[in-house]
Amino acid sequence: MPFSHILGQDTALGTIERALRTGRVHHAYRFEGPPGVGKELAAVALAQALVCTAGDPLGCGRCDACRRAAARSAGRPASPLHPDVQIVAKNFYPAAVIGRSRDELTEISVDQIRSIVLAHAAYPPHEGRARVFIVRDAEDLSVGAANALLKTLEEPRQGTHFILLTSRGDRLLNTIRSRTLPVRFAPLSEPIVRGVLRDRGVPEERHDLAVELAAGSASTALELADDEQTASRDAFVKSVLTAAAARDLGPAVAFAESMDRDKGALKDYLRALGAALAREARAAVAADPRSAGLAARRYAAVSRAVVHLERNASPGLAMASLIAELRGAG
C-alpha cells in the first residue's frame, strides 16, 4: 500500500486517506512542512491512488498504473512513467523541452507552466482515470508562472488534480495560497529519523550528530551522515580547534583566509562544530567541570560566529574572529 511506507505523518495522511475513501479529493492541495519529511512521497502515493486501476481507493501499489505512477524514466527529465502524472519543478526539464533558450536557474518559468501544465490540463487524461500535477518547491514559481497557473488551479477540468509541495509556504503568492487546500506535514520524531538512518545502513556513530542537526528532516539527516559530508565536516572541526590551539597566529590566519566557501556551507559546518562542543560540555559536566566550562564558552563563541555570518560578515572575517575568541576562551 503506497501510504503505508510514509512514517510519522498520521494527521496529514489521515486527511488524504479520508478524502480518497469518501471520493472527495480536492482539486488543488498544498502540502506544507519542512524539507525531507515525506511530502513528495505522499504526493506520489496520492497520485497512485488517483490513477490506480485495481479499484482500491487508497491505491493498490501493485497494478501497472500504480507502478508506473511511482517509477521514473532514466535520464532527464526523470518523469514518472505514467503519462497522467507530471512533475513541475525548477530546472526539471531541459530548456528545449519547454521552449526556452536556456535553463531555469532561479525559478519555475511561465514557459514550463504553459508547456507542461496548460498544454495538457484542458484535455482528458491519457488513460482515463485522473491527471495529477505535482509541483515540487512551489515557492520557486515565478510571479508570471503563478499567474499563468491561477485559473486552471481554481477550476481545473474534472479529474485533474494539483499537489503543490512547499517548505516555504509563506513565500507563495496569496492568490496561490487561497486556491489551494493546506495539508500540514510535521517534523519527524527522533526515533523515526534514527530508523531511517539505520535502514540506510548509516554507521551508528554518526546518528547522534545527524539527528541533532537535522531538525526532524530525514533527507537532511542522510545528507549530514553521508561519507563525504562527514569527512569534510570532521576535517573542518579539527582544523578550527587546531588553529585555536596553535602558538603562533600564522596557521589560524591562513585557515581563516582559506574560508572562501559559501556562507550556507560554512554555517552548516559551524553548527556541526557547535553541536560537537555542546556534547563535549554535557559529557564533561560531572567528571571535569573545568573542561566543561571551556567547551561551553567555545560553544557560545561558535553561536556568535553563526549570528555574525547571518548579519552579513564575510566568511574570512567571521572565522578570524571566531578563532581569536576560541583562543581567548581557553
Ligand SMILES: [Zn+2]
Ligand atoms: Zn493500483
